[in-house]
Amino acid sequence: MSFDFALLASFAPAIARAAGVTLFLWVVCAGLGLVAGFAIAVARRYGPRFVDRLLFVPVEIIRGTPFLVQVFLLYYGGPYVGLSLDNMPAGIIALSIYSAAYYSEIWRAGFAAIPKGHVEAASCVGMTETQTLFRIILPEMTMLVLPAMVNMTILMLKETAILSIISVPELTLTVSAIGTQYYAFVESFTVLALIYWALVEACGAAGRYAEGRLARYRFA
Amino acid sequence: MSWELFWLLVEAARLTILLSVVSIGVFGFLIGVLVCAGMLSDNVWARRAGRLYVSFFRGVPLLVQLLLIYYLLPSIDLDVPPVAAAIAGMSLCTAAYQAEIMRGGFAGVSKGLVEAADMCGMSRFDTFRRIRLPIAVRLVLPALTNEAIMMLKSSSLVSVVGVVELTRMAQDLAASTYRPLELYAAAGFIYLVINVVVALLGRGLEARLSWGRT
Amino acid sequence: MTAPETAPEIPAVRVSGLTKSFGETRVLDGIDLVAARGAVTCIIGPSGSGKSTLLRCIAFLEEATGGLIELDGQPLGYALGPSGERTRLPAAAIRSVRSQVGMVFQQFNLWPHMTALGNVAEALVRVRRLSRKDAEARALLQLEAVGLAHRAGHYPAELSGGQQQRVAIARALALEPRILLFDEPTASLDPELTGDVLNVMRALATTGITMVVVTHEIGFAASVAAKIVFLDHGTVLVEGPSTKVFGKPRHPRIDQFLETYLDRGAATLL
Numbered sequence: 001m002s003f004d005f006a007l008l009a010s011f012a013p014a015i016a017r018a019a020g021v022t023l024f025l026w027v028v029c030a031g032l033g034l035v036a037g038f039a040i041a042v043a044r045r046y047g048p049r050f051v052d053r054l055l056f057v058p059v060e061i062i063r064g065t066p067f068l069v070q071v072f073l074l075y076y077g078g079p080y081v082g083l084s085l086d087n088m089p090a091g092i093i094a095l096s097i098y099s100a101a102y103y104s105e106i107w108r109a110g111f112a113a114i115p116k117g118h119v120e121a122a123s124c125v126g127m128t129e130t131q132t133l134f135r136i137i138l139p140e141m142t143m144l145v146l147p148a149m150v151n152m153t154i155l156m157l158k159e160t161a162i163l164s165i166i167s168v169p170e171l172t173l174t175v176s177a178i179g180t181q182y183y184a185f186v187e188s189f190t191v192l193a194l195i196y197w198a199l200v201e202a203c204g205a206a207g208r209y210a211e212g213r214l215a216r217y218r219f220a
Numbered sequence: 221m222s223w224e225l226f227w228l229l230v231e232a233a234r235l236t237i238l239l240s241v242v243s244i245g246v247f248g249f250l251i252g253v254l255v256c257a258g259m260l261s262d263n264v265w266a267r268r269a270g271r272l273y274v275s276f277f278r279g280v281p282l283l284v285q286l287l288l289i290y291y292l293l294p295s296i297d298l299d300v301p302p303v304a305a306a307i308a309g310m311s312l313c314t315a316a317y318q319a320e321i322m323r324g325g326f327a328g329v330s331k332g333l334v335e336a337a338d339m340c341g342m343s344r345f346d347t348f349r350r351i352r353l354p355i356a357v358r359l360v361l362p363a364l365t366n367e368a369i370m371m372l373k374s375s376s377l378v379s380v381v382g383v384v385e386l387t388r389m390a391q392d393l394a395a396s397t398y399r400p401l402e403l404y405a406a407a408g409f410i411y412l413v414i415n416v417v418v419a420l421l422g423r424g425l426e427a428r429l430s431w432g433r434t
Numbered sequence: 435m436t437a438p439e440t441a442p443e444i445p446a447v448r449v450s451g452l453t454k455s456f457g458e459t460r461v462l463d464g465i466d467l468v469a470a471r472g473a474v475t476c477i478i479g480p481s482g483s484g485k486s487t488l489l490r491c492i493a494f495l496e497e498a499t500g501g502l503i504e505l506d507g508q509p510l511g512y513a514l515g516p517s518g519e520r521t522r523l524p525a526a527a528i529r530s531v532r533s534q535v536g537m538v539f540q541q542f543n544l545w546p547h548m549t550a551l552g553n554v555a556e557a558l559v560r561v562r563r564l565s566r567k568d569a570e571a572r573a574l575l576q577l578e579a580v581g582l583a584h585r586a587g588h589y590p591a592e593l594s595g596g597q598q599q600r601v602a603i604a605r606a607l608a609l610e611p612r613i614l615l616f617d618e619p620t621a622s623l624d625p626e627l628t629g630d631v632l633n634v635m636r637a638l639a640t641t642g643i644t645m646v647v648v649t650h651e652i653g654f655a656a657s658v659a660a661k662i663v664f665l666d667h668g669t670v671l672v673e674g675p676s677t678k679v680f681g682k683p684r685h686p687r688i689d690q691f692l693e694t695y696l697d698r699g700a701a702t703l704l
Contacts, residue, residue: 264539330455330541332539332541333543333544333545333546335537336539336544336545336602338491338495338542338546338610339495339532339535339537340556340557340560340605341529341532341533341557341561341609342556342557342560342561343560347561350556350560354547355545355546395517396451429547431546431590431591432588432589432591433589433591
């Protein structure tokens, strides 16, 4: 078995471009998911009861089915309901919806974890509901949900690899295409694994740093 | 959606369930306990090896792990059917998550319980096997059930290495019948049902192992 | 200065010059202690005096930083050389010496996933290598002795604190230790439940087993202990029979200490 890593090195620019696509997908989808997830969590907690029950259904379906199946449903099934999407837009929409569902659960858990007493104290000193939300609830929640958020965000980075299956030109597709073309499978997938590993470790380190910096605000 | 098509999906789901039970419940759990024991051992190299294992298999997407194993095995003259590569890939991956979960469980075992075993003269090995392990697993049963559900969903990825489980069957049928919506929706439904069953089983196990607590 | 021993026996527990530090903090500062065979020795003192640490050193759950511990004449953990240097003993020797000692913890520490019977029988199966049947038969007898045979099939979560502690005592006794250590055995119990546990301990005291008890129960110590050791800030302040430690004129520190323990039987002494 000969390791032809030099071959991969020659493709460095293409791989860098693909990494860019992966990171773009990751940032955009995680970002949209975080915001949409927050909106869903707020609606479910502070909205009318029927909204909570209504949103329960899609959230549980998205969390209970494989991401790949959701991608296929959107990309291959979409055209049959008039939704013809290219692979990139389809990938972004699918991953955003997927992450929104998961993030919404983390936000919900965060809301539930704030001791009622803190909110009562805020109303006792005369704060409005909006003030309470932004000055008390959100800051406290951030510290509580940070580990779970970091975890989920790292998971989202790894999920981008699945979009290679519908030929989105991210890392996995690009590197495995190189491997296939030059018959260097083991080398290409090894390098691919190492790239993801490095990215994930970097995120983990950043997350731990952020948790450390915010640790002094922990009240538990 | 015709009954025959749905039944084909259900048959493929049997392979999904079998794969998952073997990879998550058997090999993944055993390897996970081993890696966890390594992370908790007194030997610094065992600890490093354990942490490295967990870091790698949680840091690389499962899809890439599966592809790597699928192409790696033939190149070292191990010609195995795709199912074997699928089981290997899933087991190694879930083991890393299970090891990390169980490590948290061991941290939750009160020191006093271990001291009591020590004062009763029990060996380190017996204390691990009879006291620390059962209590740790019970502590993290919800997290393990969650991991089982996540891995079950991830089993859909073995479709790319040619294993005809539920997702692959849906793909093949969608391609030949031009009915992707129904087929993927049906496949999703079946996954949902399996997950609900697993969640219920998990809660049943928790109840059974509650040892007199309400 | 200890009273001369009337019989040339080897004491069950002898501690000489024991020191223990946790980092910078010195918790035990040169402790000398002798617990006579077959007698009850109670260690009392204010919080932070080092009582639990001393007991845990005798149990070898903590390793002392200096000094010598001898159980029935055998050195525990470390041997003291002629010029005072400590050498750690081999694991087998440590294990053999420790096998004579049992311990009852403040938090009971019953294994939650086993029944009362299972808790008592476990060590008999693992350590004494009895068959499960024989072990359970022996365990049942032990539970009878503490009055809990009728609860043998219950899990710790289904037992009251006092019952759990009695099961813990049965578990320790099942291995037939020569020395039984008690680390504040009733401190975690509701007052109504301490009586049952203290009664079991009173009964045990008559069986000839050596007991070393760290406790806040002044009444129990005054009435049951052959020797009371009063610890303060890591040293032995006073020791001897109850009449010497609690008899007037008293060390002012003991007066101070008793004031805080009026509800634990100290009122009778003041």
